[in-house]
Structures are given as C-alpha cells and as structure tokens.
Amino acid sequence: MARRNDHSREEIREMALEAAEQLVSEQGPGAFSARKVAGAIGYTVGTLYLVFDNLDDLILQMNARTLDRLHGRMLQARIQCRNSREALLRLGETYIRFADEDPHRWEMIFGHRTAEGEKTPEWFQQKVARMFALVEAVMQPLAKRRSAPEIAQAARALWGGVHGICILALTDKLGVAGVQSVQDLAQSLINNYLEGFTRQ
Amino acid sequence: MARRNDHSREEIREMALEAAEQLVSEQGPGAFSARKVAGAIGYTVGTLYLVFDNLDDLILQMNARTLDRLHGRMLQARIQCRNSREALLRLGETYIRFADEDPHRWEMIFGHRTAEGEKTPEWFQQKVARMFALVEAVMQPLAKRRSAPEIAQAARALWGGVHGICILALTDKLGVAGVQSVQDLAQSLINNYLEGFTRQ
DNA sequence: ACAATAAATGAACGTTGTTCAATATCGCCT
DNA sequence: AGGCGATATTGAACAACGTTCATTTATTGT
Incomplete structure (x- = not known):
C-alpha cells in the first residue's frame, strides 16, 4: 500500500x-x-x-488542462502577428496544429459525451467561451463598422467552421490526406469568409 | 425461445x-x-x-441508414431551389434541421469512435463523400472559372464549417440558444464564404 | 506504548461486449 | 406418423468496466 x-x-x-x-x-x-x-x-x-467525483470529473479536468494549453498557444500566436488578418490565419493554423500534434487529447475535449442528464459545468463552458472571445477580439479591428453582436456571431460562425474542418479531417471523413491539406482548407475558409464579412 | x-x-x-x-x-x-x-x-x-460482426458493425449500419436519410433530404432540398446560391443555403438549413430534429441519431454518426486499429470501411466513407459531392455539384455553377479541384476544396471547407457549427451548437459549446441562432450562424458562414469565393 | 484518526485498499456489485457449447425447433425422409 | 439430421437460438461464462464502502493499515498526538 x-x-x-x-x-x-x-x-x-x-x-x-x-x-x-x-x-x-x-x-x-x-x-x-x-x-x-x-x-x-x-x-x-x-x-x-x-x-x-467520478471518471467524468477526471476527464473534464484533464480536458480543462488541454484547453488551457490550447488557449495559451493561441494567445502566443496572436502576439507574434502584425495585423489582424494575419493573426486570424495564425490562430487557425495554431488550432489545427495543436489538434494534429495530439489528436487523441484534442478529441477527448470535443468527443467526450457528458452523461445524459448532466450538463457541462459553468467553469468548463467558460474555458471554451474564452477561445471564442479571443477570435472575437482579433476580428474586431477587421470590421469596425459592425456591431459587437455581429462580430460575436461572426467569430462563432468562423471558428465553428475551423473546428468542423479540423474534426472531420482528423476522423478521416473529409477525404483529404496530410495536415497541410487541412491547413489549406482552414485558410481557405478564413480568407473567403473574411472577404465576405469585411467587404459588404 | x-x-x-x-x-x-x-x-x-x-x-x-x-x-x-x-x-x-x-x-x-x-x-x-x-x-x-x-x-x-x-x-x-x-x-x-x-x-x-459486432456492435461497431451494428452502429455503422445504423449510421449508414441515418446518412442515407440525410442525403435524401438534402437531395430533395436542392430540387426545390431555383438558383445555386439558394440551394446551398437550403442545403445548410436542411443539414442543421436534420441534426436538430434527432440530435442523438446525428451525433451517433460523427461522435462514434471506431476502435483504435480499425478504420472506417470504404462503403461508409463513400456515403460521407456523397454528401460533399452534392455540395460540390451545387457550388459548381457559382464559380465557373474555378478549377474542379478548387471547387472540391471549397466544398469541403464550407461543409466542414457548417458541420462544425452544427456540432458545437448541439453540444452547447457555442454559447448560443435555440435552433434559429444556429441556422443564422450557418447562413452567415455560407453567405460570407461564398462572397469571398465567387468574387476574387 | 497506545489509542485515535484518517489514508488507502480491494472485494463486491451490476453492467458492458463477445464467445460458444448446449439446446430447442424445424423440414425432410422413410 | 415418427424420428433424425440440420441449424436457429439460447444463455452461461469471461474479462473488463465504473462505482461504492467496510476493512485494513500507517501516522499522529498524548
């Protein structure tokens, strides 16, 4: 013992x-x-x-740490950029690289099903929200005449999108091979979305 | 017995x-x-x-049926549209509505982890590919000067995006409430992406 | 040295996916 | 009609799972 x-x-x-x-x-x-x-x-x-409390609790706390690390990397990536557009692209790249480097740990965050009745605790939700807030902050200067709610919505749409590409690619459902292809997809999404969002 | x-x-x-x-x-x-x-x-x-063969096989076959139904609905949605842009938006709407109407069944498709060594069988992959092909077909007329590979990539980027919004929203990770908000996010993604993709 | 206290154990329970010898039922042939 | 061979169906068995908690063990204070 x-x-x-x-x-x-x-x-x-x-x-x-x-x-x-x-x-x-x-x-x-x-x-x-x-x-x-x-x-x-x-x-x-x-x-x-x-x-x-139970295994779900352990997993949740493990995921929280992963999420913290991801957030740290994203913060770091943003600092190294001159303008917002570049920052947004780098955020996407960082997100996908992180997922690719340790797919299992990343999948654990978004693949883990919380038991039927249970809902994800507030403190965890906020860690996810923090990531969207970061994207929001970076998008802000790119569309100055948009209202705050509009930007919040755009950040969620865009980052949901990046996330989707990431998860489908890592589970081999996109029919693309290699990390680079995934990066290309994400960059395409970000660039084109931004084009539309900032222009009109 | x-x-x-x-x-x-x-x-x-x-x-x-x-x-x-x-x-x-x-x-x-x-x-x-x-x-x-x-x-x-x-x-x-x-x-x-x-x-x-085993439970994974059962689940896979169940998911195949769900995927077939989803594909059917998407086909149906496309027919009812006059132009391609409208069709693409309707495809997105259909996708999200389908997921929202029966979230568990939908989650089963994309949440189910195939055992470590095993890879998803070819016939199943193709059912997923068929969905992307549909999006591709609809996008074709929207960007006539783009090459086929470019359109293939765009379809994957965009639909990966729609999927991401869908999955994050249904697992309460987007901080949005109600199906309509999710629909709005997806429409925003599609519209803005298309704006960028077709213009330049 | 000994009692009180709390840390750590591990057997127990119900459930899971999976296997396969045993069993029950059918169709066929005499 | 009766029985036999073939096979559809069973359910007990196994290892591993999450979870609980009475029991055991080590440490601390007196």
Missing part, C-alpha cells in the same frame, strides 16, 4: 491527470480506464474516488 | 437496426447496448452476433 501522506491530495490529483493525459495521448481514448490511471500512479481505484 | 425461422436473417437485421435507432433516438447513446437491442426485438444477445 502506498504510504499514507506520501502525496497530498493535490499531488495525487496532479499525478492522476498527468497519467491520464499520457494514457489517452499514447493509446487513445479506448485505453483510458480508472484502474489503468490508478495503476499508473501506484495507487488503486478507490483512491481516485477520493480526489475526483 | 423465439421460434426458428420466425424471421429471416434480413428481417432480424432490419428489426435490430430499427430498435437500435429508436433506442438511441429516445434515450441517447448511453442507453444503447447489445442486450437492450436484442431484448427490444425479442431475441437474445447471441442472435445479434449472427447478423452483425
């Missing part, structure tokens, strides 16, 4: 999330199970339930 | 798919299980495995 107080609750939480991430990342969502995560950190199932 | 030859293999197949669809539709993907499907048609688990 792992010695008591070997690790604090917070440490166990961290270890479990780390192990879960590695498991999903390397062996796919199917390889993920409570016993495997527990085993990987030298504890048993029961311990996990002292730290997480 | 169900009397022998009560139903042909083909009949059992049909009954099982019907029952599975109803189960998923009414109680969500979580309620779906081999024993439940078998029970619903008055047989036992074993019988299902005489008709389907």
Whole structure:
C-alpha cells in the first residue's frame, strides 16, 4: 500500500491527470480506464474516488488542462502577428496544429459525451467561451463598422467552421490526406469568409 | 425461445437496426447496448452476433441508414431551389434541421469512435463523400472559372464549417440558444464564404 | 506504548461486449 | 406418423468496466 501522506491530495490529483493525459495521448481514448490511471500512479481505484467525483470529473479536468494549453498557444500566436488578418490565419493554423500534434487529447475535449442528464459545468463552458472571445477580439479591428453582436456571431460562425474542418479531417471523413491539406482548407475558409464579412 | 425461422436473417437485421435507432433516438447513446437491442426485438444477445460482426458493425449500419436519410433530404432540398446560391443555403438549413430534429441519431454518426486499429470501411466513407459531392455539384455553377479541384476544396471547407457549427451548437459549446441562432450562424458562414469565393 | 484518526485498499456489485457449447425447433425422409 | 439430421437460438461464462464502502493499515498526538 502506498504510504499514507506520501502525496497530498493535490499531488495525487496532479499525478492522476498527468497519467491520464499520457494514457489517452499514447493509446487513445479506448485505453483510458480508472484502474489503468490508478495503476499508473501506484495507487488503486478507490483512491481516485477520493480526489475526483467520478471518471467524468477526471476527464473534464484533464480536458480543462488541454484547453488551457490550447488557449495559451493561441494567445502566443496572436502576439507574434502584425495585423489582424494575419493573426486570424495564425490562430487557425495554431488550432489545427495543436489538434494534429495530439489528436487523441484534442478529441477527448470535443468527443467526450457528458452523461445524459448532466450538463457541462459553468467553469468548463467558460474555458471554451474564452477561445471564442479571443477570435472575437482579433476580428474586431477587421470590421469596425459592425456591431459587437455581429462580430460575436461572426467569430462563432468562423471558428465553428475551423473546428468542423479540423474534426472531420482528423476522423478521416473529409477525404483529404496530410495536415497541410487541412491547413489549406482552414485558410481557405478564413480568407473567403473574411472577404465576405469585411467587404459588404 | 423465439421460434426458428420466425424471421429471416434480413428481417432480424432490419428489426435490430430499427430498435437500435429508436433506442438511441429516445434515450441517447448511453442507453444503447447489445442486450437492450436484442431484448427490444425479442431475441437474445447471441442472435445479434449472427447478423452483425459486432456492435461497431451494428452502429455503422445504423449510421449508414441515418446518412442515407440525410442525403435524401438534402437531395430533395436542392430540387426545390431555383438558383445555386439558394440551394446551398437550403442545403445548410436542411443539414442543421436534420441534426436538430434527432440530435442523438446525428451525433451517433460523427461522435462514434471506431476502435483504435480499425478504420472506417470504404462503403461508409463513400456515403460521407456523397454528401460533399452534392455540395460540390451545387457550388459548381457559382464559380465557373474555378478549377474542379478548387471547387472540391471549397466544398469541403464550407461543409466542414457548417458541420462544425452544427456540432458545437448541439453540444452547447457555442454559447448560443435555440435552433434559429444556429441556422443564422450557418447562413452567415455560407453567405460570407461564398462572397469571398465567387468574387476574387 | 497506545489509542485515535484518517489514508488507502480491494472485494463486491451490476453492467458492458463477445464467445460458444448446449439446446430447442424445424423440414425432410422413410 | 415418427424420428433424425440440420441449424436457429439460447444463455452461461469471461474479462473488463465504473462505482461504492467496510476493512485494513500507517501516522499522529498524548
């Protein structure tokens, strides 16, 4: 038995999330199970339930970390750009590259089904919202005469679009091969959408 | 025991798919299980495995039927339109309405993860491809000076986009309420993309 | 040293997908 | 009509799953 107080609750939480991430990342969502995560950190199932409400909770917290990392990368990408148009394209590129580099971890965020009655908690929703807010902020200077709600809508339409391309491509439903093709699709979507949105 | 030859293999197949669809539709993907499907048609688990390779096979065939229905609706929608632009918008509307009317069944198509090593069979891929081909056909007359590969790419970018809006909205990740808002997003995407794609 | 306290366990339960020997029923032939 | 061979159907069995919680174990305070 792992010695008591070997690790604090917070440490166990961290270890479990780390192990879960590695498991999903390397062996796919199917390889993920409570016993495997527990085993990987030298504890048993029961311990996990002292730290997480249930497996859904663990997955949600794991996804939150992934989402944080994605958001960080997107923030970073934006800084390196001179103008808004370039920034938007780079955001798209970053999003797709992130998904491609670790498809399993990314799929976990958007593929995981929350149990029937349950709804995604507020704090998680906000992490997703934060991403749209970022897109919104970048789009703002591109269409100055548009109202705030209009821009909010445009950001959602466009980013929903980028997301769709990404998910269909990664699950081999688009009939395109290679990351570059996916990047091209996304750039095409962004460029053309922007063309229409900014012009009229 | 169900009397022998009560139903042909083909009949059992049909009954099982019907029952599975109803189960998923009414109680969500979580309620779906081999024993439940078998029970619903008055047989036992074993019988299902005489008709389907495994549960993934059953799900795949169920999804194929859903995809066929969706394709049918999209074909029908196109016919009722005068010009291509209107047709494309109607296609988007039809797609989203279909997903909204039976979200569980629709989610099953795109949310279902095929087991790690396995890849989606050719015949299924083609049913998805058929949908893109339809979009392509509708876009053709809208940009006559574009090459065929360009149009193929555009169709995938655009429809990937519509799909993304649809899936994010249905899983409550877009922060929009009501089907109409989703429809608006999709129309915005299509209109603006088309604006850019046809103009330059 | 010992009792009180709390961390960690792991057996237990119900469910899952999948398999396959056993069983029940049919159609056919004498 | 009766029985037999063929086969459609069963359901017990298996391993693995999420989840719970009485039991066990290590640590701490006195």
